[in-house]
Amino acid sequence: MKLDKTHAFDLADRVRKTANALGDYRMKNWHELSGMQRLELERLEWQLLAMSTQVVTAAVGVSLDEADLSLSQLKGASNKAKKAFKTLQDVRKVIRVATAMVGLVAAGISQNPQAIASNLGAVVEAAAA
């Protein structure tokens, strides 16, 4: 049976709670337990915690696998937003090209070769930006 993430996280919680209960028992019954029994119970407590860590790692693996499709869908939406933002910036680009064109026309009218050259450069730059 395939591990389900909800059950896996739930299992990890239960294992950790069992470790805690074991630890509580050890501390409450400290004087009734022999040194060996205390050590054994403490060893079991840490072992259960380590096992819960294993279960959490497995559950996270399943979660990440399950989230794959949503991740690519979310990236799709982000790209759509970026594209829309670029379109808005393109409007700005069109205005800049128009501005540079006006400069070019004005330079043509004034018959100033230097101004024509620099405004032609501005049109090219604005269009390429």
Next chain:
Amino acid sequence: MISAHSRGALPALLVFLLIAGCVNLGGVRDFSETSARTADYTRLVDVYVEHPGLQKRFAPELADILDPEQAKRETQRAGLLALHQAIEEYMLALANLSADEAVDYQTDFEALGKALGDAGVEDAQRQAVVTVGALVARAASDGYRRKKIREVIREANEPLQVTIQTLRDIVDQIAAEAQDLDTSVGRFYESRLREARERGNSGVETILSGWEYRERDEIEKIARAAVDYSGALEKISAAHEELFLHLDEINSDELQREMRFYAKEIRTAVKTLREL
């Protein structure tokens, strides 16, 4: 050339454009920028990966279980960071799209007006091009922007909710792991203390207390940060759901106020993260 008739209609057109054009999305921008900064916080990914090593400090005999576990978690690092990154990237894109600067062409049109002036176009006509042009461009762009924001939010909501929930589930586990480890570490030191007293060696009490304080302080900070981060993610999720449910009122003042309130709550929730 603008005719006398057209000039007469200009004020009415300007008023119309001013009313129809300006879309206020300041609250959406505040929320999405704050969310992007929150998603950018990835310290808890390190905490998750390093947790088996932290446990090993108190149970070195379990290295054969904990070392491979840490190695497995290391391979999951990229996947965990991808969750953060996807949320951050989406929120940044939404913030850019909702920023007023995206549709404010006033400066560009002023440059065009100056170029027209240099080309010998009369002042009145030049001014009309600058004022009306900037407003028309803004109104048209704002309409497009509003439409696109609605589309993007509609498309993103479900995968965003799943992504946030996945991250929250993991962050909740980080909190639970830290809280339970903290309890066990407390018992670990209490046990060493009792053993020392039984051996008549009560002098080690101060040393043990100092160690316990340092170890538990670090673990408690992790637990607090994880709980707060989960709370912040919950608010991001709730705010986006609210946007999704009120797409038709995307530029209403009330929704903008609500988004600003969510942004403030998210900022408050993540304040403690900087301690870690």
